[in-house]
Amino acid sequence: MAPVATTESQSPRSDLQDYPDIKNLSITESILDVTPCTPITPSQESWSDYPIPSIESLRPESPPTSLLDGLTLEARNTTLSPPAHSIQDSGFRDSRRRPSYKPGKDREGSPNTYRKLYNSTPEPPSQQAEASARPIESANPQPQAQGYDPSVGPIARKPSVIDLLPPKPKKATYEVKDEVPPYDEPYFDPDFQKAIRHGKNLAGSIESVLLTCDLAKDKDSQIHGLMKNAKQLKQFVAPAVCTIGVVGDSGAGKSSLINSLLDEPDLAETAGLGAACTNVVTEYRLKKSEHTSKYTVEVDCMTDAEIDEQLRELLWSYRQFHLYDLKSNDITVDEQQHLADQSNIAWSTLHAAFGHEKYLTESYLQDKSPGAEEKLQEQLVQWTKQLKWPTQARKNGSFGSAKTIEECNDQLERFRTGNLWPFVKVVRVYLSSQILKSGAILADLPGFHDSNHARVKAAEDYIFSCDEIFVVADIVRVTTNKNVEELIRKTLGNTMGNSRPSQGISLICTKSEIFNTRELKKRFVGHGKRIRAEDINVLEKDIQEAEANDEKAGALHRRDKARDKRDHLLMTARNHFIEELLLRNHAERFSGRSLSVFCISNTLYMDNRDREREHDLLIQASGIRKLRRFCHKVSARAQFRVANHFLGVRLKDMVQRVQMWLTGGSQATMPNDTTIQKLLVSLRDELQTEVSQCIETSMADLQRSRREIMTRPMSRNSLRWTEAALEAYSDWGEYHHSRFAAICRGNGSYQIPGGSFVEWNLEVIKMMTQDMSPWWDALRKSCNVIIKAVEDIIQQKIENMRLKVEDFHGAPLFAQALHTKRDAVAYVLRQLRDLLYERLLSIKRNATQNHGSAYIYELMRPTYRACNLDSGTGVTNRRMSYLRGAIGSTNDPILFNQIRSRLRGDLLTLFVDIRNGLRKDTLEILTQIGADLEMLRGTEAKLLAKNGDFLGRLEGVMKEVLEHMVKIEGSVKPVKKQAERDGYF
Numbered sequence: 005m006a007p008v009a010t011t012e013s014q015s016p017r018s019d020l021q022d023y024p025d026i027k028n029l030s031i032t033e034s035i036l037d038v039t040p041c042t043p044i045t046p047s048q049e050s051w052s053d054y055p056i057p058s059i060e061s062l063r064p065e066s067p068p069t070s071l072l073d074g075l076t077l078e079a080r081n082t083t084l085s086p087p088a089h090s091i092q093d094s095g096f097r098d099s100r101r102r103p104s105y106k107p108g109k110d111r112e113g114s115p116n117t118y119r120k121l122y123n124s125t126p127e128p129p130s131q132q133a134e135a136s137a138r139p140i141e142s143a144n145p146q147p148q149a150q151g152y153d154p155s156v157g158p159i160a161r162k163p164s165v166i167d168l169l170p171p172k173p174k175k176a177t178y179e180v181k182d183e184v185p186p187y188d189e190p191y192f193d194p195d196f197q198k199a200i201r202h203g204k205n206l207a208g209s210i211e212s213v214l215l216t217c218d219l220a221k222d223k224d225s226q227i228h229g230l231m232k233n234a235k236q237l238k239q240f241v242a243p244a245v246c247t248i249g250v251v252g253d254s255g256a257g258k259s260s261l262i263n264s265l266l267d268e269p270d271l272a273e274t275a276g277l278g279a280a281c282t283n284v285v286t287e288y289r290l291k292k293s294e295h296t297s298k299y300t301v302e303v304d305c306m307t308d309a310e311i312d313e314q315l316r317e318l319l320w321s322y323r324q325f326h327l328y329d330l331k332s333n334d335i336t337v338d339e340q341q342h343l344a345d346q347s348n349i350a351w352s353t354l355h356a357a358f359g360h361e362k363y364l365t366e367s368y369l370q371d372k373s374p375g376a377e378e379k380l381q382e383q384l385v386q387w388t389k390q391l392k393w394p395t396q397a398r399k400n401g402s403f404g405s406a407k408t409i410e411e412c413n414d415q416l417e418r419f420r421t422g423n424l425w426p427f428v429k430v431v432r433v434y435l436s437s438q439i440l441k442s443g444a445i446l447a448d449l450p451g452f453h454d455s456n457h458a459r460v461k462a463a464e465d466y467i468f469s470c471d472e473i474f475v476v477a478d479i480v481r482v483t484t485n486k487n488v489e490e491l492i493r494k495t496l497g498n499t500m501g502n503s504r505p506s507q508g509i510s511l512i513c514t515k516s517e518i519f520n521t522r523e524l525k526k527r528f529v530g531h532g533k534r535i536r537a538e539d540i541n542v543l544e545k546d547i548q549e550a551e552a553n554d555e556k557a558g559a560l561h562r563r564d565k566a567r568d569k570r571d572h573l574l575m576t577a578r579n580h581f582i583e584e585l586l587l588r589n590h591a592e593r594f595s596g597r598s599l600s601v602f603c604i605s606n607t608l609y610m611d612n613r614d615r616e617r618e619h620d621l622l623i624q625a626s627g628i629r630k631l632r633r634f635c636h637k638v639s640a641r642a643q644f645r646v647a648n649h650f651l652g653v654r655l656k657d658m659v660q661r662v663q664m665w666l667t668g669g670s671q672a673t674m675p676n677d678t679t680i681q682k683l684l685v686s687l688r689d690e691l692q693t694e695v696s697q698c699i700e701t702s703m704a705d706l707q708r709s710r711r712e713i714m715t716r717p718m719s720r721n722s723l724r725w726t727e728a729a730l731e732a733y734s735d736w737g738e739y740h741h742s743r744f745a746a747i748c749r750g751n752g753s754y755q756i757p758g759g760s761f762v763e764w765n766l767e768v769i770k771m772m773t774q775d776m777s778p779w780w781d782a783l784r785k786s787c788n789v790i791i792k793a794v795e796d797i798i799q800q801k802i803e804n805m806r807l808k809v810e811d812f813h814g815a816p817l818f819a820q821a822l823h824t825k826r827d828a829v830a831y832v833l834r835q836l837r838d839l840l841y842e843r844l845l846s847i848k849r850n851a852t853q854n855h856g857s858a859y860i861y862e863l864m865r866p867t868y869r870a871c872n873l874d875s876g877t878g879v880t881n882r883r884m885s886y887l888r889g890a891i892g893s894t895n896d897p898i899l900f901n902q903i904r905s906r907l908r909g910d911l912l913t914l915f916v917d918i919r920n921g922l923r924k925d926t927l928e929i930l931t932q933i934g935a936d937l938e939m940l941r942g943t944e945a946k947l948l949a950k951n952g953d954f955l956g957r958l959e960g961v962m963k964e965v966l967e968h969m970v971k972i973e974g975s976v977k978p979v980k981k982q983a984e985r986d987g988y989f
Contacts, residue, residue, distance in 0.1 A: 118438050119181045121192075122200040178613045178623055180267045180438045186633050189640035190983040191442075191647065195975040200240070200647055202972060203655045206965050207237035210662060213961045217954050219944060226665060226944050229935065233658050240650055244289060245443040245642040248635060249467055252476030257514035260606035261476055262288065262446055264628045265635065266437045269610055272448060273413050284425060285466055286416075286448040287432045290440035297405035299412040303419050304430040305393070310458070311427055315384045317458040318426075319369070319377065322350035324749075324872065326370050339746065357426045358387045391423060429462065439632055443639040443646075461856025468849065472508045472638050479513040479582065479603060488590055508598035508638070511586055516579055516627065517605040521571075528577035535573050543570040572625045579603035579627065602631045644988055651976060653827045659965060660821040661936060666959055667817055668942025687805055688934040694801050695930060699922045702794045706915040709786040713779055715908050721775060722900040728771040729891050729899065732764075736887075741880045748871040748883060752854065752864055765854040765861060768891065772900065773852045780848050787840055791918075795833040798926060799826050805933070821936055825929055832925040836918055843917075847910045851903065859903045864890060 185192040211234035219225040252258040259272035266272075266288060291300060306314060325347035335343075351366065358364045364387075369380060406412035412433065419428045439446070447470065450463050467473060482488050488511070528534045543566045550563030583601040591599050604627035612622040623629060736744055747754045752765035766773075806822045850858050867890040871883040892898030948954055 117182045118185055118441075121185070121441060122197055122204060177615065178620065180632075183438075183629055183632065186637045186640065189637055189644070190979050190986070190988065191640040191644035192636070193979045193982075196644075196647070196979045199651060199972045199976045202968060203651050204238050204240055206968055207234045207240075207655065207658065209961055210234045210658070210965065211238055213954075213958050216957070217948065219948070226935070226939055230658070230662055230665065233661070237650070237655055237658055239293065240654075241293075242290075242441055242443040242643055243646060244445050245646065246471040246639040247287075247445045247447055247469065248472045248474060248638060249447045249449045249470035250474045250476060251449045251467070252474075252512075256476045256478055256481075257606050258448065258476045260610075261474070261512060261514065261604070262448055264604075264606045264609045264626075265439050265446060265632055266435070267439075267613065268409065268435065268437065270409050271412065271433070271435075273416075284419070284428050285430045285450065285463070287430060288437070288440065288446040288448075289432055289434050290443075291434040291436050295405070295434050297407055298435065299406040299409075299415075300434040301404040301406070301412065301415040302432040302434070303403075303428055304432070306427045306429055310429070311388055312381075312385060314426065314458045315388070316381055318350040318354055319380055319384065320869070321346045322354070322369055323377065326366075327372060328872065335742070335746070335749075339749070343749075353426050354384070357391070357423045358384070360423070361387055388427065391427075393424065394418075439635050442636045443643045444635055464855050465857055468507075468846065470507060472510060474510050474512050476512045476514060479516050482511060482513050482582070482586060488586065508600065510600040510602060510634070511590075512631070513579075513582060513586075513601065513603045514606060516575060516603040517608045517625075519575065519578060521574065524574040524578055528574065528581070534577040534580070539573065540570060543567075543573075568621050572621050575603075575605075575625050600634065602634070603627055604631055641988060644983055648980065648983070649831050651972065653824060653831060656969075657821070657824045657828065657932070659962070659969065660817065660824060661932075661939065662958070662962060664817055664821065664936055664939045665942075665945055666955065666962065668940045668945050683808075687808060688930075688937060691801055691805055691933065692927070692930050695798055695926055696923070698794055698797045698801075699919060699926070702790050702922070703915060703919045705790045705793075706787060706918065707912070709783060709790070710908070710911045710915065713783045713786060714776075714911065715904055717779065718772075718776075718900070718904040718907070721772070722897040722904065723894050725769070725772045725775075725900050726892055726897040727894050729768040730888070730893075732767045732770070733884075733887060733891060736884060744880055744883060745872075748868045751861060751868045763854050765858070765864060768864075768899070769852070769860050769903070772903070776852065780844070784841065784844055787844075788837060791833055791837055791840070794922065795829060798829050802826055802829070802933070809937070818936060818940060822933070825933055828929050829926070832922075832929070836921050836925075839921070840914070840918060843914045847907065847914065850910070851907050859906045860899075863899060863902050863906075 187193065190196060211231055214220055214227055214231040214234060217227045217231075219227040220231055222228055250258055250262060262272040263269055272286070272288075325343040328343075351369075354364065354369070363383075371380065404415035404418075406415055416431060416433070419425055419431055447466070449467065450459060525540065529540050530537050546566035547563050547570070550559045550566065553559050554563075582603055586601045587599060605625070606628070608622050608626035609628040612626070736747075739747075743754065747762075747764055752763065752768075754762045754764070802822050802825055806819045809818060849855075854861055867886050870886050874882055874886075890899060892900070945955065
């Protein structure tokens with residue numbers, strides 16, 4: 005489908021006519037008065053970084069100077085036979101100087117596309133420009149197929165009539181794998197990607213030869229452990245490192261956008277499902293190795309406690325509208341409509357879940373008798389227990405598989421319709437898609453305007469955890485400041501003001517294919533404007549000539565081609581104008597957070613993705629390719645750290661362990677074997693004990709910081725905060741009773757008619773929030789110092805061990821292996837610091853902001869509801885008494901004591917999780933050190949030395965592995981330097 009370009013007279017919708025404020029904008033002329041430009045091609049695009057939070061990496065005091073430190077074979081005096089097979093050349097250059105190359109090209113000059121990613125689908129033989137490492141120990145040769153001679157190729161046969169026909173040209177359609185990655189990101193650097201591929205192949209080569217060992221099947225043997233480790237590294241894939249949340253109004257094109265990004269037509273389906281399906285988060289993730297079907301569906305159900313809260317909220321939302329005296333409380337028409345909408349949503353949800361129950365009627369839910377609400381709650385809970393879930397769905401999550409999109413949607417419909425969806429939190433769809441292979445998760449998120457409190461609370465928490473938010477809107481809606489502000493408020497709710505600083509926001513303007521040709525020519529074509537008049541005139545002349553001579557062969561084709569070029573120029577100019585306009589007008593609104601704008605057309609993309617390659621211009625005009633590259637950039641920084649750890653620590657450690665195993669089997673015997681054995685056991689136990697004590701000491705230090713920096717100062721200031729809160733509350737006495745009631749119905753939030761939004765909950769904790777502001781920074785810094793001290797102590801303990809075994813045979817190799825373990829410790833501690841930072845941000849958000857999970861919101865909500873249920877003479881005084889009782893007094897600061905208690909509990913949980921993480925990760929590293937020490941004893945290798953040529957073949961493989969590791973290091977070194985300059989570590 006071509007862009008819907010219309011003339012002024014016939015235009016069903018003119019974008020520029022719908023921009024009432026464009027002509028009055030002071031920036032319009034400055035935007036238009038620019039040097040004429042041509043459409044941007046992928047190689048010309050520039051992007052803004054969206055860094056994932058990290059804390060500065062702390063390196064060991066004396067790290068290895070090379071990736072290859074400790075990777076040399078030693079103490080092998082006998083000459084071994086060469087391996088039966090050799091690893092093919094990896095394609096890396098030996099030169100230390102980084103060769104220059106053009107964007108979009110790798111070092112060999114072939115297109116650098118997603119086909120070259122280490123985890124991409126294997127390319128056809130004709131596209132494999134460089135040779136990759138093969139497993140050395142292959143299976144037995146397979147019998148040759150009939151009609152094939154390995155020396156000359158296929159055996160000639162008599163040609164048939166079919167063979168004599170000219171080959172049918174293959175239709176060249178658009179392939180996502182042929183798109184150009186964001187090569188300016190170190191993760192997508194061709195050398196770095198090549199290094200990952202070959203690193204995996206090297207692990208596969210080692211695994212292949214280990215499989216031929218007699219001990220490979222013995223699960224208790226060292227060989228089996230090495231083989232298992234090599235297999236894991238061979239299967240290394242990009243983990244999910246970031247989440248992109250997609251929000252937007254119904255009809256804005258949110259589901260179509262997800263389908264376009266995934267390149268999966270009709271997967272994210274909404275038609276016919278109604279508003280209910282928008283209440284469930286749907287994640288699209290990269291399929292796992294155990295998923296054999298094209299699509300796998302997983303469902304995360306609510307717990308019993310979450311179901312109880314969901315039912316209580318639905319019951320309250322329904323009954324509040326029907327049982328509340330709306331007239332006597334002077335509720336505005338708009339608020340009455342809001343309460344009616346919430347009631348209708350609650351009834352639709354309850355009816356979807358329990359419509360089969362004959363007692364569920366609206367009159368039944370409107371029972372006004374004493375204790376009716378609790379009885380209704382108990383009945384709803386009982387009905388929930390009678391629902392028929394798929395086997396193990398409530399306990400382990402329901403799994404389903406599908407081979408087609410239709411089958412997948414059938415699986416999804418089980419949890420999006422019927423009586424189960426009200427109790428589903430997240431639906432996950434696993435599939436293979438290029439956009440997911442860089443570690444991204446696409447999440448289709450519900451809106452806030454059509455959900456009850458429990459759903460809004462869950463959605464707000466989910467959005468806070470996202471790394472990037474896509475706000476999807478019709479391109480017409482985003483052309484005025486008022487529309488943009490309302491769009492953000494409606495789609496992001498309370499998350500806008502209390503989100504993570506690192507979280508980026510992208511405005512996705514859809515339906516860019518609909519425009520008025522005459523209006524766009526008037527606005528963007530001419531001298532000093534974006535498009536040269538002669539360029540448009542030439543194209544329109546071609547269009548007119550083709551239409552005038554439409555009887556000639558190929559005339560209509562030439563007309564369509566010229567029209568596509570013209571529309572591409574006009575769309576590009578209009579889209580750039582909109583993007584610049586929104587960035588200028590709204591960048592400051594996002595409080596320093598990254599803001600991006602994209603104009604896209606799902607229709608153009610889907611209509612042209614299966615057409616011949618000559619329609620690639622329309623694919624480019626759709627903006628989907630550009631947005632997809634941006635998605636890859638969101639995850640690139642975190643993904644680089646993971647992949648660099650794979651190359652520099654995990655792969656290197658595995659190679660070192662194999663070498664130590666070989667060294668332990670050397671013909672040179674180790675003196676006093678019994679004494680050494682006792683010493684090794686003693687060293688291992690001593691190291692584990694000292695590290696465990698260090699971790700427990702750090703836990704005590706974290707708790708001390710929590711008490712001294714946060715909870716004790718809160719106790720000392722709670723009376724002062726209570727006094728300030730009561731003073732803020734006293735202003736309510738001046739409010740009209742209808743406004744007082746409105747604040748209670750809004751759980752402390754109230755929008756003044758025609759004015760701003762008032763957050764009374766934030767007024768109550770204003771002084772507390774101001775006083776605590778520096779405390780949060782002090783706590784984070786203190787925690788970082790403590791974790792850094794843990795790292796230093798563990799590093800020193802490892803160094804002490806090295807000194808105690810330096811006289812052993814194989815000590816140099818073991819010492820270098822310990823350096824690798826130190827790098828592993830640094831990586832683990834960096835990950836824990838990032839976790840600590842993210843969790844502290846979340847706790848701070850709950851303690852100092854007003855949203856569904858905030859302390860102040862959850863503590864005050866029961867009081868607001870009590871106020872709502874009261875009515876009659878003197879109701880205002882009674883409501884003020886309720887609120888005064890919830891806040892407390894200068895003698896009994898009830899509210900702030902409760903906030904302190906919640907904060908203390910959340911911090912304690914966080915520190916326990918940090919301690920458990922330290923225990924688990926360091927224990928794994930210490931266990932590997934113990935295993936390395938055992939390998940130096942060489943029991944298995946010495947036994948195998950008497951049986952066959954396994955040791956010889958393994959050593960031959962390792963020699964070639966080391967040669968390839970040299971090439972990997974040389975190729976990756978400049979990429980890592982660039983990453984360090986960019987602040988990746």
